[in-house]
Amino acid sequence: MGRSSIGKKKNYIYLAGNISEDNRTYEWRDEFTEIMKDEPDVVIVNPCGNRFNQGIKNFKGDGLEFTREAVKRSQKLLRAKDYQMIKMCNVMIAHMGIVTPKKPMIGTVQELAWAADVFYIPVIALTEGEENVYTHHPWIDECVSAWTVSVQDAANLVKEFFLEY
Numbered sequence: 001m002g003r004s005s006i007g008k009k010k011n012y013i014y015l016a017g018n019i020s021e022d023n024r025t026y027e028w029r030d031e032f033t034e035i036m037k038d039e040p041d042v043v044i045v046n047p048c049g050n051r052f053n054q055g056i057k058n059f060k061g062d063g064l065e066f067t068r069e070a071v072k073r074s075q076k077l078l079r080a081k082d083y084q085m086i087k088m089c090n091v092m093i094a095h096m097g098i099v100t101p102k103k104p105m106i107g108t109v110q111e112l113a114w115a116a117d118v119f120y121i122p123v124i125a126l127t128e129g130e131e132n133v134y135t136h137h138p139w140i141d142e143c144v145s146a147w148t149v150s151v152q153d154a155a156n157l158v159k160e161f162f163l164e165y
Contacts, residue, residue, distance in 0.1 A: 011162050014045045014086050016111045016123075017095030020103045028095050028128075028151050035155040041163055045085050067103060082107065086114050091162055092123045093154050096140065097130030105134055116143035122161075126154045 013036070015029045026048055033044045070078065086092065092115045094108060115121045122145040127135050129149055134140050148154045 008041050008165065010041055010043050011091060011158070012043045012045050012089040013158060014089040014092045014111075014115075015047065015095075016086075016092055016108050016115075018098050018100060018103065018105050018108060019048060020100040022098060022100050024098050025095075028098070028126075031151045032093060032155060035152060036158070039159070039163060042158075045089055047082050047085060079107070079110075082111060083114060086111060086121075087119060089115075089119075090121055091158060092121055093158070094123055094125045094144070095128075095151075096125050096134045097127035097132070099130070099132045099134065109134075109140070112140060112143035122146070124148060124154045124157050126151060 015032060017028070018025050029046050029048055033046065036042045036044060092111070094112060094115075096105075096108075099105065112123060115123050123143055124146050125135075125140075125144040126148045128151075135147075146157055148157060
């Protein structure tokens with residue numbers, strides 16, 4: 001007998017992590033979305049899945065130039081938008097392994113704090129084997145419920161812990 005989604009709640013999953021000129025910051029989100037596409041009780045909440053982010057992802061420039069352009073185009077909407085998106089979620093996947101040296105993950109760190117300390121939602125963080133200050137900092141670690149190495153491992157944890165109710 002197959003699993004039925006009747007009477008089950010939807011799982012809203014926020015995809016946190018660096019957003020920069022590095023295409024990997026978009027690719028891992030696409031990979032996670034693809035892995036979860038056949039799960040009827042999953043809604044992916046991707047902060048990059050809007051016209052603004054799709055329009056800026058091809059902006060050429062270093063981290064500071066990218067940030068300046070994002071601020072110019074968005075005014076003060078990004079932080080408030082992301083806060084509201086996280087607020088509706090019950091799980092966060094945070095990629096902590098992709099770091100652009102000139103663009104620290106200030107937004108991601110704030111999102112981790114909102115998830116852990118404001119909304120009390122579990123955070124599954126992944127590294128893809130990349131070690132950096134974010135993967136070893138105690139403040140980050142206190143916000144993370146589970147660490148994984150790959151996007152697939154993060155998806156497996158969601159399937160194992162969050163899709164049966």
